[in-house]
Amino acid sequence: MITIALSKGRQLKDFIAFLKSIDMTQWSNALESVSRELVVQTDSVRFLLVKGEDVPVYVEEGVADLGITGSDVLYEQNRHINNLMDLPFGYCHFALAAKEPKDAYPVVATKYVQFTQNYFDSIMQPVKIIYLKGSVELAATIDMADAIMDIVQTGTTLRDNGLEEQIRLDDINARLISNKHAFFSKNSEIQSIINQFNKVGA
Amino acid sequence: MLFEQNNQHILDKKHQEWEFLHHFHHLGYDLLDLSILEEFRWDSLSPDDLKSMTNRYTWQANDSLLSIRSDWTDAIVRYRKKYKLKTDKIAYSGPVYSYNKERMQFGMETFSEDIDTQQKSMKDLLDYLQTHLKQTVSVAVISHYSLLKKLLNKDELQDPEVRHLLRERNLDGLTKYLGDTHPVVQLMSQPVPDQLHFARDQFPDLKGPVNEIINWRNALEEKNIPTVYSDLFSLPAQSYYKGIFLQFYTDQTVEPIVTGGQYSSPTKAFGMAINLTDLTY
Numbered sequence: 001m002i003t004i005a006l007s008k009g010r011q012l013k014d015f016i017a018f019l020k021s022i023d024m025t026q027w028s029n030a031l032e033s034v035s036r037e038l039v040v041q042t043d044s045v046r047f048l049l050v051k052g053e054d055v056p057v058y059v060e061e062g063v064a065d066l067g068i069t070g071s072d073v074l075y076e077q078n079r080h081i082n083n084l085m086d087l088p089f090g091y092c093h094f095a096l097a098a099k100e101p102k103d104a105y106p107v108v109a110t111k112y113v114q115f116t117q118n119y120f121d122s123i124m125q126p127v128k129i130i131y132l133k134g135s136v137e138l139a140a141t142i143d144m145a146d147a148i149m150d151i152v153q154t155g156t157t158l159r160d161n162g163l164e165e166q167i168r169l170d171d172i173n174a175r176l177i178s179n180k181h182a183f184f185s186k187n188s189e190i191q192s193i194i195n196q197f198n199k200v201g202a
Numbered sequence: 203m204l205f206e207q208n209n210q211h212i213l214d215k216k217h218q219e220w221e222f223l224h225h226f227h228h229l230g231y232d233l234l235d236l237s238i239l240e241e242f243r244w245d246s247l248s249p250d251d252l253k254s255m256t257n258r259y260t261w262q263a264n265d266s267l268l269s270i271r272s273d274w275t276d277a278i279v280r281y282r283k284k285y286k287l288k289t290d291k292i293a294y295s296g297p298v299y300s301y302n303k304e305r306m307q308f309g310m311e312t313f314s315e316d317i318d319t320q321q322k323s324m325k326d327l328l329d330y331l332q333t334h335l336k337q338t339v340s341v342a343v344i345s346h347y348s349l350l351k352k353l354l355n356k357d358e359l360q361d362p363e364v365r366h367l368l369r370e371r372n373l374d375g376l377t378k379y380l381g382d383t384h385p386v387v388q389l390m391s392q393p394v395p396d397q398l399h400f401a402r403d404q405f406p407d408l409k410g411p412v413n414e415i416i417n418w419r420n421a422l423e424e425k426n427i428p429t430v431y432s433d434l435f436s437l438p439a440q441s442y443y444k445g446i447f448l449q450f451y452t453d454q455t456v457e458p459i460v461t462g463g464q465y466s467s468p469t470k471a472f473g474m475a476i477n478l479t480d481l482t483y
Binding site: 060061062080081082083084085086181183184185187191 | 341343370371372373374375393394395428429431433451455456
């Protein structure tokens with residue numbers, strides 16, 4: 001029995017669509033029947049439905065053998081996990097957004113402190129980072145920050161708040177991760193799942 | 203505070219430490235105790251010393267850098283560089299501190315390059331862990347630190363991005379970064395059960411380390427550990443680690459309960475330590 005930690009919300013819908021595209025209907029049917037349950041089980045797999053940022057925690061602790069979460073989440077957390085493969089959904093990108101273009105953005109609000117610090121270090125510009133947990137756009141809208149660093153999919157939320165993408169940065173997508181020990185102790189089951197996930201586009 | 207329980211807990215902990223030292227002394231190990239306070243001189247800090255400073259408590263006093271011991275093997279390696287230890291094997295116990303963590307280490311070092319002698323020491327420690335501390339090892343991981351030194355060039359070995367991708371076994375990341383013909387990518391692309399033999403067959407330089415891994419794996423399988431695996435992509439924490447590196451885990455633990463391996467500083471040696479926290483001690 002393999003246990004897989006999944007992000008709730010939009011990524012779960014994308015994962016179900018992905019499962020259908022590769023004919024893994026037993027899994028997709030089980031996940032589609034979810035209403036408010038946090039644990040879903042079939043004959044061969046148990047899914048834990050958790051917050052995206054907690055997926056690497058469940059995997060690192062060995063409660064889940066595998067996990068699916070965004071590369072943005074992994075970027076911010078230094079976890080002892082195996083980062084096994086790209087999955088073809090959850091596409092978006094990091095972007096620096098502001099009301100208008102500027103020569104420099106000395107104050108930046110973000111949920112992604114690590115990524116933001118690394119970016120400004122790479123361009124050799126000092127930056128003050130204001131950490132926020134959500135509604136980050138507001139910080140630039142009311143001039144608490146010169147810009148925000150956030151993940152962008154369509155850009156609609158930015159535009160609705162009077163912001164524009166100024167600098168497009170790293171691409172993001174869903175990743176399959178594994179617990180360090182489970183990767184070896186359940187290797188044949190994990191490899192079989194990887195092979196099935198690799199069927200996409202084949 | 204419930205003193206009645208606390209008194210007994212403290213007595214049990216001290217007794218365990220005494221019992222460990224007594225047990226290993228009885229097995230022929232000499233006992234060693236070193237100061238928990240370590241002194242470094244600014245003008246003779248080694249690259250390993252510098253690297254270790256990022257995860258230990260340090261402060262400056264006059265022209266010295268002072269630090270609290272963060273790992274017993276590091277302390278013993280430094281001691282052996284400075285002084286002669288006229289013994290074949292030692293045992294020790296004492297606390298170590300890295301940032302935000304306090305651990306008690308019970309350990310041993312064998313100053314011999316003979317593999318049978320080293321494996322006998324490993325079994326001494328494993329037996330003690332199971333019979334006296336009642337800890338059941340469920341996973342043993344074997345790595346060999348010279349594998350990656352042979353597969354990567356010096357720049358690649360130092361590259362933080364390569365090290366990060368290796369730590370996460372991120373095959374598609376490594377493929378993008380190093381190219382699909384790179385030996386590390388070729389080896390990691392093989393099914394896990396085939397990797398050891400692929401390494402031995404395709405890279406003649408790796409034959410020696412692979413045979414050593416197989417030898418140690420056989421020794422561990424004799425101890426009935428349920429999962430024994432070889433991780434070919436581990437990176438050495440310190441430059442003095444030269445050969446086999448072992449990590450033992452109990453059920454559901456992220457941090458290993460036992461770590462250790464072969465090192466060379468200045469002569470070949472083997473050491474292992476049991477890492478005890480409040481949960482296990």
